[in-house]
Amino acid sequence: xxxxxxxxxxxxxxxxxxxxxxxxxxxxxxxxxxxxxxxxxxxxxxxxxxxxxxxxxxxxxxxxxxxxxxxxxxxxxxxxxxxxxxxxxxxxxxxxxxxxxxxxxxxxxxxxxxxxxxxxxxxxxxxxxxxxxxxxxxxxxxxxxxxxxxxxxxxxxxxxxxxxxxxxxxxxxxxxxxxxxxxxxxxxxxx
Amino acid sequence: xxxxxxxxxxxxxxxxxxxxxxxxxxxxxxxxxxxxxxxxxxxxxxxxxxxxxxxxxxxxxxx
Numbered sequence: 404x405x406x407x408x409x410x411x412x413x414x415x416x417x418x419x420x421x422x423x424x425x426x427x428x429x430x431x432x433x434x435x436x437x438x439x440x441x442x443x444x445x446x447x448x449x450x451x452x453x454x455x456x457x458x459x460x461x462x463x464x465x466x467x468x469x470x471x472x473x474x475x476x477x478x479x480x481x482x483x484x485x486x487x488x489x490x491x492x493x494x495x496x497x498x499x500x501x502x503x504x505x506x507x508x509x510x511x512x513x514x515x516x517x518x519x520x521x522x523x524x525x526x527x528x529x530x531x532x533x534x535x536x537x538x539x540x541x542x543x544x545x546x547x548x549x550x551x552x553x554x555x556x557x558x559x560x561x562x563x564x565x566x567x568x569x570x571x572x573x574x575x576x577x578x579x580x581x582x583x584x585x586x587x588x589x590x591x592x593x594x
Numbered sequence: 595x596x597x598x599x600x601x602x603x604x605x606x607x608x609x610x611x612x613x614x615x616x617x618x619x620x621x622x623x624x625x626x627x628x629x630x631x632x633x634x635x636x637x638x639x640x641x642x643x644x645x646x647x648x649x650x651x652x653x654x655x656x657x
Contacts, residue, residue, distance in 0.1 A: 454609050455610030465614075589627050
């Protein structure tokens with residue numbers, strides 16, 4: 404048994420994040436941590452240290468799949484690890500992220516009204532007005548939070564389903580952040 | 595020296611799941627690109643093979 408370090412408890416981040424977003428959607432801004440830190444580490448020479456040690460999501464799926472035995476632990480289909488699928492999913496994810504930013508900009512500029520909904524799997528809109536209590540800033544700030552929370556909830560659902568169907572950390576195979584940071588590291592290594 | 599050895603395939607996603615589970619610390623993710631097994635330290639237990647979320651680590655007989 405390996406000795407536990409402080410970062411082995413970061414799995415708590417995802418459930419806390421998802422619960423906080425049910426009380427006040429503005430907490431969804433905290434999701435930026437999971438975007439900026441891995442990119443920063445990869446860009447400044449730390450490789451995939453975030454995935455390897457600090458990713459709370461990976462740890463959570465490991466915990467649910469192994470400790471709570473929720474995973475079937477079956478080998479995932481080969482296509483999941485193919486560069487075509489991984490970079491294709493990254494492109495799709497980034498496109499949806501950019502569309503979310505465009506909506507946010509429209510709300511900031513007043514061209515569009517704030518939509519108090521969380522969209523899961525980029526399709527299903529869930530009414531989420533119970534977690535919005537207004538903001539002193541522009542409604543655009545809240546629109547970004549709804550978009551960010553939608554991304555985080557969607558990735559948690561996808562990760563959970565593939566954790567159950569295949570191996571605990573199957574999400575890591577096609578995680579857009581993992582693909583992006585590995586891409587950055589590969590470019591830096593000249594491979 | 596053990597009879598078996600873990601070999602990481604081309605499609606490694608460098609997630610580090612194998613590294614965490616290895617009882618001998620015989621695997622390391624190099625430069626964020628791929629996992630590398632130290633043949634001297636690997637005992638061929640196969641834990642990494644069962645853990646790898648991409649299913650790309652194989653247990654092979656040493657030559």
